[in-house]
Amino acid sequence: MTLLRIAGALSGLFLFQALTVSFAQTDLLSEAQAAAAAENYNRYCTLCHGENREGYANDHAPSLRSKELLFPGNSLFMFRSIAYGRPGTAMAAYREESGGPMSNREIFQMVRWLYEQIDVDPRYNENGEDGKLPYVRIEGDAALGAEIYARECASCHGVNGEGGTGTALANQVMLIFASDLFLRQTIESGREGTPMPSFRDKLNAEELDAVTAYLRSRARGQSVIQPRDSRPPTPDEYVLNPDGEDPEFGELRDGIYVPAADLNKAIEDKKRMVILDTRAASWWRMGHIEGAVPIPYYSDFDEIMGDLPRDVWIVGYCECPRALATDVIEKLRDRGFEKTAVLWEGIQGWAGLGYPIVLGEVEALDLEAEPEETREH
Numbered sequence: 001m002t003l004l005r006i007a008g009a010l011s012g013l014f015l016f017q018a019l020t021v022s023f024a025q026t027d028l029l030s031e032a033q034a035a036a037a038a039e040n041y042n043r044y045c046t047l048c049h050g051e052n053r054e055g056y057a058n059d060h061a062p063s064l065r066s067k068e069l070l071f072p073g074n075s076l077f078m079f080r081s082i083a084y085g086r087p088g089t090a091m092a093a094y095r096e097e098s099g100g101p102m103s104n105r106e107i108f109q110m111v112r113w114l115y116e117q118i119d120v121d122p123r124y125n126e127n128g129e130d131g132k133l134p135y136v137r138i139e140g141d142a143a144l145g146a147e148i149y150a151r152e153c154a155s156c157h158g159v160n161g162e163g164g165t166g167t168a169l170a171n172q173v174m175l176i177f178a179s180d181l182f183l184r185q186t187i188e189s190g191r192e193g194t195p196m197p198s199f200r201d202k203l204n205a206e207e208l209d210a211v212t213a214y215l216r217s218r219a220r221g222q223s224v225i226q227p228r229d230s231r232p233p234t235p236d237e238y239v240l241n242p243d244g245e246d247p248e249f250g251e252l253r254d255g256i257y258v259p260a261a262d263l264n265k266a267i268e269d270k271k272r273m274v275i276l277d278t279r280a281a282s283w284w285r286m287g288h289i290e291g292a293v294p295i296p297y298y299s300d301f302d303e304i305m306g307d308l309p310r311d312v313w314i315v316g317y318c319e320c321p322r323a324l325a326t327d328v329i330e331k332l333r334d335r336g337f338e339k340t341a342v343l344w345e346g347i348q349g350w351a352g353l354g355y356p357i358v359l360g361e362v363e364a365l366d367l368e369a370e371p372e373e374t375r376e377h
């Protein structure tokens with residue numbers, strides 16, 4: 001996020017700008033882009049989130065205009081919530097690759113538009129700094145948190161976090177996108193203009209940590225969900241369990257796809273294989289299947305194929321749920337890699353089924369320089 005770093009260095013300047021330039025002049029969208037975003041909002045979102053983004057028109061859809069949700073630095077959470085939806089709830093995935101009607105660019109512009117509607121700059125807070133929440137794991141007494149949850153939260157969020165008036169807090173995809181600090185901050189401050197109350201005066205710091213830890217503990221596969229340093233494996237580390245045996249995937253669906261259950265079993269049985277994460281590298285940093293090698297779909301395959309073994313199974317995955325990975329594995333097959341497969345469900349499906357993933361750093365979406373992950377592909 002070079003731009004943000006430069007912005008940080010120039011924060012004095014930005015503060016000056018914030019004081020002297022009205023926000024309207026710093027709008028990120030052209031008039032035509034804003035009109036298109038408003039039109040998309042009316043077409044796709046009004047039915048549930050309400051004509052004025054107030055929420056609760058249908059299916060207890062949350063407000064899309066509270067400052068506690070749309071704070072500077074939370075734009076990537078917004079992008080992902082719209083792009084991938086919340087499987088198992090009324091909130092669908094809107095991006096084309098996931099079967100939705102919107103391009104990544106349209107979603108990206110809708111996020112900007114949502115921020116502009118409430119006069120919040122998604123890039124900087126009033127001090128000219130990036131408001132992104134640092135990624136820290138909050139330690140707390142999850143057993144105490146469970147008691148607090150049953151007492152204070154279950155009536156709205158459901159006994160098992162399945163949702164009700166409040167959102168589904170045990171939703172596996174929400175738990176990937178929301179950092180611990182995001183959860184804790186939401187509980188502490190509540191969301192103005194919505195049924196979500198502030199617990200600032202009701203719970204002390206220890207209790208806030210406890211209930212946060214309890215929410216996190218419902219992320220299935222959480223035994224390996226830990227912040228890790230984001231160093232990708234080097235070629236000598238690509239092969240998992242080099243002394244293990246080949247996985248037995250049986251017949252692949254359409255000659256290429258392996259179901260999540262089979263891949264998970266192969267991992268549990270310590271089979272020898274390489275797992276490729278074919279998404280943009282920033283996605284790998286955010287969360288991946290343990291041991292996966294980030295080889296983005298736009299890599300130069302002639303250049304990197306020397307790093308990949310030909311006698312070991314290679315399984316690729318993406319988020320789409322499988323378009324990018326299929327493209328990558330086909331490129332490898334063209335180059336003579338025969339023991340290759342693609343994860344059928346993609347990593348979202350994988351996480352939704354409760355299979356383990358490793359979470360890394362959650363980055364803010366840089367809304368000024370369009371990042372690689374939001375580009376069309």
Ligand code: HEC
Nearest residue numbers: 055062063152153156165166167183186187191194195196
């Ligand atoms: C009176 C009902 C109510 C109670 C009680 C309540 N919540 Fe909420 N909560 C909501 C609603 C409604 C939202 C969505 C608000 C919005 O943005 O429109 C929400 C949002 C949240 C979110 C954000 C999740 C997301 O999908 O972005 C978290 C985290 C949360 N609540 C945690 C808690 C916890 C923990 C408790 C108990 C300590 C609690 N809530 C108690 C109604 C409630």
Ligand code: HEC
Nearest residue numbers: 044045048059060061062081082086089090091163167168
């Ligand atoms: C059919 C109803 C429905 C439609 C249509 C819909 N949503 Fe949602 N949306 C929901 C519900 C319900 C949730 C909360 C799901 C949960 O329990 O986590 C949600 C959650 C969200 C969230 C996460 C908010 C939070 O508090 O964490 C965002 C952002 C969002 N929707 C944006 C949109 C946008 C933008 C559109 C249009 C492109 C849209 N939604 C269309 C029902 C809908």
